[in-house]
Amino acid sequence: MGRFLLRRLSLLPVQLFGLLVLVFFLTRLIPGDPAYALAGGQATAEQVERIRQSMGLDQPLWVQFWHYVSGVLQGDWGTSIQTNSPVVQDLVQRAPATLLLMFFSLLMIILLALMLVGWLLWRPQGLARKVVSGYGFLAGVVPDFWVGLSLVSLLYVQLGIGASPSGQLDARITVPPVTNVGLIDAAIAGDPPAVANAIAHLILPCITLIFVYLAPVIRIMSAVTEKVNGSDFARFADSWGISPWRRVRYILRFTSPTMVTTLASTTVFLVGGAVLVETVFSWGGVGQYAVAAVTRSDYVGVQGFVLIAGLFTAMVYLANDLLHAAIDPQLRKA
């Protein structure tokens, strides 16, 4: 166990270094003079010169890289062109809204996946199988932004479920911004109608993410459980005449490492999904910030978003491997 942990943790600095190299070169790949691009359209000659000096563009590449890395480590991720404020501050302000969206969706994905897989184990043939294989087929073939728009059209416009795709709260409702998350701010302000409104706004984006990103989970999990169902240990358990409930539990326990990995990669996919879904629903999180940064050529903002998304991914995969060590006795011995 100790050796496994040590080896896994020693991998982290290498990954982070690779990420920093990649993010650093993103701006160095800009065609033409990066200083002009980073200063934005309306910059004066002095501003461009200042950026050139602060980036050290006249110095060797490794010196520039060193400056960039030491800046990032000290919390200086540059100044965004679109908001004119530090990128770190922009990201910290918007991240909670994105995390709320991802957290709720992931929670529902886990619950629904367990239910569907449990159902499939309980009744391997019949309706469960048809539902699971039909739905699993949707994995990776439907665009999330189109699903979001279809849900707005079907549920909001036709059936009146949820709220208009315009942010986390109706424009007429104002609550003091503490966390910049509509739901939590409304709860802090102790305003029940505002909380209800925030929940209504959360429904459609969450259903979009759940519908699109549950499909690959179901596809992988049903393939794995089907394999386990026909395995020797499942047949042995059957021959002992154990209760079906216990059988489902044993098999779920056996497939839990795969389940954990699938959920880890789903979490990473959700970051990409959040970018599109936030744009559809004007959610105001980091994803929408990144899209605005791209369309307004705010390279510093883009750089900051790629860095934070990469850090998040590295953490998710680290957590995944640690969880594996916790649930898989074979790994613990190695």
Next chain:
Amino acid sequence: MKSLIPTTLAGKVGVIGSFISVVCAVIGPWIAPYDPEKPTVDVLQEPSFTHPFGTDASGLDIFSVVVAAFRTDLSIALLGVGASFVLGLLLGSISGFSAAGGRIWRALARIVDAALDVFQSIPVTVFALALTAIFGRGTGAVITAVIFVTTPIFARLIRSSLHSVVQGGLVASCRILGLGTIRTLTRHALPNSVDSAVANISVSLGVSVLLTAALSFLGAGVRPPTPEWGYVISMGANYVATGQWWISLMPGLVLCLSVVSFALTGEAVREWLAGAGLSSAANEEITFSTGQTERTS
């Protein structure tokens, strides 16, 4: 030779759908009833006989735009995935066949492995978005993004099947026959390892179409007025909440159908390869026979 016609219904549907997509890509702009870049006098019309998918706020006939967009989306997909396949074959060979190569080969393989790991650690959409930000929006940037996103998948598939071929003793037998490393790789190891990558081509075409549409939807993809599905969807997005659903939803439906067709075709190709004895079954046979050679020698 096994028949090229898929045996399952899903496979047939997939191949027919893919065929229609390709036909639309070739002759689409000519069969479109209206000019996909010139507005008509009908503004914001519901789907009808004159405008099957309706019209948008400027009067563009959505059906014509959707039909013409096949060419844009599919040519990006074909160029991007074609380049990715070749690149993936190269990178996968370097990485997967390193055990048979010399010291420089092994050093290169380590760099390739590290690069593949780093690329995997960033969400696909995020990375593609960053690339289009750097290169500026346009077809070239989208193709670059497609290449960056789909190459690692091909490289990984080639790498893992090469690994099993190398472990199976094929390299040892080729050595005994006096073949060089490159010849062993190109003539014997790769032909036995490309099946999963070939089946992945069609899936990657779907991935590419989805990515192209997503980038254009975000305003970071193909430049208007080039007809493109994601761009039309983004144009209609503001009208969905007020009830004009057709501008966004019809192009998305066509996009989904064509991606589904590609996915089904990929499945059919995989089955065909397995049935034609070009797949893992064949690999096992080779492994077995070379294992024998190793032992007798």
